[in-house]
Amino acid sequence: MEKRVTFRSAWLPYALLAPQLAITVVFFFWPAFQAVWFSFQLQDAFGLSTQFVWFDNFIALFGERNYWASFRTTAIFSFSVAALSISIALLLAVMADRVVRGALVYKTILIWPYAVAAAVAAVLWSFMFAPSIGIITYVLKGLGVDWNWVLKGDQAMLLVVIASAWKQIPHNFLFFLAGLQSIPKSLIEAAAIDGAGPARRFWSIVVPLLSPVTFFLLVVDIVYAFFETFGVIDATTQGGPAQATQILVYKVYYDGMKAADIGGSSAQSVILMIIVIGLTAIQFRYIERKVHY
Amino acid sequence: MIERRPLLDFVSHAVLIGGALIIAFPLYVAFIASTQTLEQVMQMPMSLLPGDQLVQNYTQVLTAGSTKGSKAAVADMLVNSMIMALVIPVGKITISILSSFAIVYFRFPLRNFFFWMIFVTLMLPVEVRIIPTYEVMSDLGLLNTYAGLTLPLIASATATFLFRQFFMTIPDELAEAARIDGAGPMRFFWDVVLPLSKTTMAALFVIQFIYGWNQYLWPLLITSEEEMYTVVIGIKRMIVGGDAANEWQLIMATAILAMLPPAVVVLLMQKWFVKGLVETEK
Amino acid sequence: MAGVAIRDVHKSFGPVKVIQGISMDIADGEFVVMVGPSGCGKSTLLRMVAGLESITSGEIAIGERVVNELEPKDRDIAMVFQNYALYPHMSVYQNMAYGLRIQGRPKAEIEKRVQRAAEILELDKLLKRRPRELSGGQRQRVAMGRAIVREPKVFLFDEPLSNLDAKLRVQMRSELQALHQRLKTTTLYVTHDQVEAMTLAHRMMVMNAGRAEQIGAPLEVYQKPATTFVAAFIGSPPMNLIPGRIAQGGKVLAHDGEISVRLPEPRPALEGRDVLLGVRPEHFETCAQSEALLSPDIDFLELLGSDSLVYGHLGADKQGMRVAARLHISILAKEGRLPLRFSAEHVHLFDPESTRRIED
Numbered sequence: 001m002e003k004r005v006t007f008r009s010a011w012l013p014y015a016l017l018a019p020q021l022a023i024t025v026v027f028f029f030w031p032a033f034q035a036v037w038f039s040f041q042l043q044d045a046f047g048l049s050t051q052f053v054w055f056d057n058f059i060a061l062f063g064e065r066n067y068w069a070s071f072r073t074t075a076i077f078s079f080s081v082a083a084l085s086i087s088i089a090l091l092l093a094v095m096a097d098r099v100v101r102g103a104l105v106y107k108t109i110l111i112w113p114y115a116v117a118a119a120v121a122a123v124l125w126s127f128m129f130a131p132s133i134g135i136i137t138y139v140l141k142g143l144g145v146d147w148n149w150v151l152k153g154d155q156a157m158l159l160v161v162i163a164s165a166w167k168q169i170p171h172n173f174l175f176f177l178a179g180l181q182s183i184p185k186s187l188i189e190a191a192a193i194d195g196a197g198p199a200r201r202f203w204s205i206v207v208p209l210l211s212p213v214t215f216f217l218l219v220v221d222i223v224y225a226f227f228e229t230f231g232v233i234d235a236t237t238q239g240g241p242a243q244a245t246q247i248l249v250y251k252v253y254y255d256g257m258k259a260a261d262i263g264g265s266s267a268q269s270v271i272l273m274i275i276v277i278g279l280t281a282i283q284f285r286y287i288e289r290k291v292h293y
Numbered sequence: 294m295i296e297r298r299p300l301l302d303f304v305s306h307a308v309l310i311g312g313a314l315i316i317a318f319p320l321y322v323a324f325i326a327s328t329q330t331l332e333q334v335m336q337m338p339m340s341l342l343p344g345d346q347l348v349q350n351y352t353q354v355l356t357a358g359s360t361k362g363s364k365a366a367v368a369d370m371l372v373n374s375m376i377m378a379l380v381i382p383v384g385k386i387t388i389s390i391l392s393s394f395a396i397v398y399f400r401f402p403l404r405n406f407f408f409w410m411i412f413v414t415l416m417l418p419v420e421v422r423i424i425p426t427y428e429v430m431s432d433l434g435l436l437n438t439y440a441g442l443t444l445p446l447i448a449s450a451t452a453t454f455l456f457r458q459f460f461m462t463i464p465d466e467l468a469e470a471a472r473i474d475g476a477g478p479m480r481f482f483w484d485v486v487l488p489l490s491k492t493t494m495a496a497l498f499v500i501q502f503i504y505g506w507n508q509y510l511w512p513l514l515i516t517s518e519e520e521m522y523t524v525v526i527g528i529k530r531m532i533v534g535g536d537a538a539n540e541w542q543l544i545m546a547t548a549i550l551a552m553l554p555p556a557v558v559v560l561l562m563q564k565w566f567v568k569g570l571v572e573t574e575k
Numbered sequence: 576m577a578g579v580a581i582r583d584v585h586k587s588f589g590p591v592k593v594i595q596g597i598s599m600d601i602a603d604g605e606f607v608v609m610v611g612p613s614g615c616g617k618s619t620l621l622r623m624v625a626g627l628e629s630i631t632s633g634e635i636a637i638g639e640r641v642v643n644e645l646e647p648k649d650r651d652i653a654m655v656f657q658n659y660a661l662y663p664h665m666s667v668y669q670n671m672a673y674g675l676r677i678q679g680r681p682k683a684e685i686e687k688r689v690q691r692a693a694e695i696l697e698l699d700k701l702l703k704r705r706p707r708e709l710s711g712g713q714r715q716r717v718a719m720g721r722a723i724v725r726e727p728k729v730f731l732f733d734e735p736l737s738n739l740d741a742k743l744r745v746q747m748r749s750e751l752q753a754l755h756q757r758l759k760t761t762t763l764y765v766t767h768d769q770v771e772a773m774t775l776a777h778r779m780m781v782m783n784a785g786r787a788e789q790i791g792a793p794l795e796v797y798q799k800p801a802t803t804f805v806a807a808f809i810g811s812p813p814m815n816l817i818p819g820r821i822a823q824g825g826k827v828l829a830h831d832g833e834i835s836v837r838l839p840e841p842r843p844a845l846e847g848r849d850v851l852l853g854v855r856p857e858h859f860e861t862c863a864q865s866e867a868l869l870s871p872d873i874d875f876l877e878l879l880g881s882d883s884l885v886y887g888h889l890g891a892d893k894q895g896m897r898v899a900a901r902l903h904i905s906i907l908a909k910e911g912r913l914p915l916r917f918s919a920e921h922v923h924l925f926d927p928e929s930t931r932r933i934e935d
Contacts, residue, residue, distance in 0.1 A: 003397055003398060003460075003461070003465065003468075004465050005398075005465040005468040005469055005472075005627070006398055006399055006400050007398050007399055007468075007477070007478035007481070008399075009399065009478060010401075012395070012399065012478060012479070013395035013396075013399035013401045013404070014395075014401070016391040016392060016394055016395035017391070017392045017395045017396070017407055019387075019388040019391065019392075020388040020389065020391070020392040020411065020448055020453065021392075021407060021410065021411075023388070023444060023445065023447060023448035024410060024411060024414055024448045025410075026429070026433075026445075027426065027429065027444070027445035027448065028413075028414045028417045028422075028448065029410075029417075030425075030429055031417075031422040031425035031426040031428075031429050032417050032421075032422050032425070033425075034422075034425035034428065034429070035421070035422045035424070035425045038424065038425060088312070091308060091312070092308065092309065092312045095304075095305040095306075095308045095309050095312075096305075096309060098301070098302070098305045099302065099305050099306060099309065102306070102309075106309045106312075106313055107563075108560060108563065109313040109316060109317055110309075110312065110313060110316055111559065111563070111566075111567075112316075112317075112320075112556050112559060112560065113316060114503070114559060114566075114570075115503055115507075115552065115555035115556040115558070115559040116507075116552050116555070116556075117506070117507035117508075117509060117525045117551060117552075117555075118507065118509060119509045119525050119526075119528065119529055120507075120525060120528060120548050120551050120552060121319075123528055123529075123532070123544065123548055124319040124320075124322070124323050124548060125319060127322070127323070127326070127541060127544070127545065128318075128319060128322055130541075132337070132537050133334065133335055133336075133337055133339065133537065133541070135322060135338050135339060135341075138337055138338040166316070166319070169316065171570065174567055174570055174571060175570075175571060178567075178571050198298060198301060226420075227418050227420040227421075228420075230420060230509065230510045231507075231509035231510065231525070234509070234510075234513070234529065235509075235528070235529050235532070249420045249421075252420070252421070252423055252424075253420075253423055253510070256423055256424040257423065257424070257427075257514070262424055265423070265424050266424055266425070269421050269422055269423065269424065269425075272420070272421040273416065273417065273421045273422075276416045276417070276418065276421060277416045280415050280416045284415075464658060464660060466656045466657075466658055466659075466660030467660050467662065469625075469627050469647075469654070469656070469660065470654070470656065470660040470661075470662070470721075471662075471673075472626075472627065472646070472647045472648065473625065473626075473627075473647045473648060473652065473653065473654050473674070474648065474673050474674035474677055474721075475647075475648030475674055475677040475678060476648075476673075476677055480677065484662075484673070485662055485664075488664040489663065489664060
C-alpha cells in the first residue's frame, strides 16, 4: 500500500517522526538491547562485579526444572483462557446476533468487563472464591467440594483462568459479533431458499466464515494470556501455591525484581522476546492478509 | 432472521440473560460488599442485599485508604490514575498521527527503516524487558515521576498502524485539490487530515484511556512512594494476607472506584469503543 | 488569461513510457478536449499541466511562463476532479473559499467571489451544506465553483461528468458550455466520451498509447480522421475498414474485389497500392440489388427508433469481414443479404502499414 500523492520536504518527515522514534529508541530498543547484554553476564549478589559468561545463563535456565514447569504452566494457562473465553464469547455472540429486542442492553452488560483492570478482575474473583468467606466457596462447599485455592495448585490455576477469561470475553464477543454481522444476509437467505434450517445454516455457513476470526482471536488471546495477565497472577496467587501458577512473565519479574538474578531474568526475557516475535509474525501474516481482502 | 422460531428465540434470550448474569455477578457482589460492615462481609454466606455502610466505606477509602493495608488515600490514587489515563492516549495519538502522516505522505530516505523500527516495538512489550527498562528509568531519574509513568507507554505501533491505515483511505484527490488550493503539507494536515481523523482519534482515545487506567506492571515497577500509586496498584496494596485478615468491604469499595471511570467511558462512548477495539486489532 | 503551450512532452514511470512526445499550442480562451481510451495517457498529460505529475522531458508553458518546476498553486490553474475531491468536513462555502483563504485574501473579497461563483452555478442556497448532503450534480457544481472562485488562467477538467447518470451528464454538458461562453477561460478537458469531446471542444486531441493521433476541430476529426485509430474511435459504431487495393482508373477493389468503387478523381500515383477502405456506418444506404456495392449477410439488428443498426459480415464465412451500417429506416428483414451502397465522396483511404490517412 503506497500513496500516489506525496509532499516534498527534506526535513519535515524526520521532524514528524522524531518524537515517536526517540521514545522507541530510549524505552524500547535500549532496554531490549540491554536485556540481551545482561543475559550473557553474571552479576555477583551485590551487583558490584559482572562477568561475561556467554550462554551460561541460558544453559542454567534450561537445566532448571522450574523453568520447564513454568513453560508447561504457561501453555496450560494460555490455552485454557483462550478456549474458555472463545467458546463462551462465540455462544453469546451467536445468540446476541439473533435477537432484536434488548440487543443493546445485552451488549452493554456483556462488554463492560473489558474496562476492568486485570488486577481488579483478579481481586473480584478471588474475593468470591476466598477459601473461608467467598460466596462461591460457600456454594461449592454445599456441593461437597473442598475449595481452597490458597493451598491447592489446580484450584489456584482454575481461579486465574476464570478471572483472565472473564476479562477477555467482551473482547472476543465483540469480534465475533462484528464477524457475524459482516456475513452478507443474502448468503443466509440463499441457504434458507436452498432448504437449510437454522442449525444447518450455522454449521455450513456461519462457522466456516467465522473461522478466520476464531483463529485470529486464538492468537490474540494467547498473547493476552502470556503477557497481560501479569496483574491477575500478582494480585492473587503470586505464582503459587508451590509455583502452580507461575507463568513465564511472572517468573521473569520474580527472578529479576525479587530474587535479583539479573542474568537469569534477562535470559528469560530474551527467550520471551523470541516467543513474542513468533506470535507477532503469525498474527501479522494473518492481519496483512485480512487487510488485502 | 428469516423464519420465526419462537423456541429458538426463547433459548437465545435465556442464554443471553444467563451470560449477562454471570458476567455481571462479580460486579454485583463487589458493590454489595462495599456497602456492608466487615462483620457482614465475613459472614458465611454474606448477604446479597446491600448494607448501610456505603457512605462510610467510600469516605474511608477516598480519604484514608484501609486501616490494615495501605493507608494512602484512594482519592489521590484516582488522580494519579486519571493523569495516566489522559496523558497516555493524548500523547500516543499525538506522536502516532504525526509519524504516520510522515510515513504515508512523504517519500524520504530511510522511510522503510523507520517504519520497521516502529513495527518492531510490537514485539517488545514491557513484560519481556522488565529489568533493563527499570534500569533505564532509574538511570534517567524517572522513578516515581509522572513522566516515568507515562512517557514509555505512549510509543505504540498499533496506533501508528491504525492512522496509517486510515490515511490510506483518504482519497488522493483531496491531497491534490489541497495542493492546487496552495496548501503545504502541514496546512493539509491541520485543515484536512486532522478533521477527517476525528473518529479514529475518538476510538483510539477510548481504548487507550482504558489501557492507561488499567496499567499494572508498569506502575508497580517504577513507583515505590505511596503518593505515586495508581488505584489499581492501591487495591493490591490493601490486600495484606489471608482472606480473613483483609478489610474486604474497603477493598471492594476501592475496586468499584477503580472500575467506574473506564466503565463510564466504555458505556458512554460505546460506538467509538467498539470501533477502536475492532479496528486496532488490539 | 493565457494560452497553454505543450512542447514535445514526455513522461515515463520507470521503464514505462506513458507520454511519448506530445506538442500542442492552445490559444487563449480555447476549449480543448483530450479524448482517448483508458490508459492512453490523457489524464497524465492533464496532471502534468496541473503540476501533479513531474515532466520527464519537454516543456509546458502557461502564458509566457514555463511552469515545469512550479508548484500547482503557482501555476494559476484550477482543476475539477472526476470524484470532485470536495473536502468532506467543510461546507460548500468553505470548500470554495479554501484556496482564497490560503492565499490570505481579505474576508470581504473571499465572500464576494464565492457569492458570485455560487450565483453563476445556482449554489447560493446550498452554501451551508456539507458535500454528503448534496446530489451528484450539485457536488459537480461545487467542484466547478471551487475552480471558478480562483479566477485562474486555465481550467483543467479530469473526466468531470463520468460519475453522473446519462441525463444529468447531458444537462451538465450544456451548462459547462454556457459557463465557458461566459468566462472565456482557457480550458483543458479530459474525457473518454467522444460525444462530450465532439460537443464541447473547439479543438480536440485524440490520444492513443501516449501519442496524439490527431489534433483538430471536432468536425475535421470526424470528416478527415488522420489514422485508422481515430477513424475507429470517433463515430459510433466505428468506421468500417475493409482491406483492398487501388486498381487502374481510380478504382478501389476491396474484399478481394467483391467491392468495387470508383474514386471521385483518378489517383494514378496510388495505383497498385494496398489500402484500407474506410466507410462510416451512417454513410451506407439501402438500394436495389443491382446498384449494391456490397451485400453483407445480416447477423443481428439493433432498432433504435430513429435509426437501425445493422451488423453483418461479407462473404460466406461467418467469421469473415464484419460490417456495420446505420440506416434511417426502421423496418428491415432480420436475416439474409442486405444490398447497400455508399457515395464515393464518403470514402476514406488509409495506408495499412502506417495506418495513416492517404491524403485526398
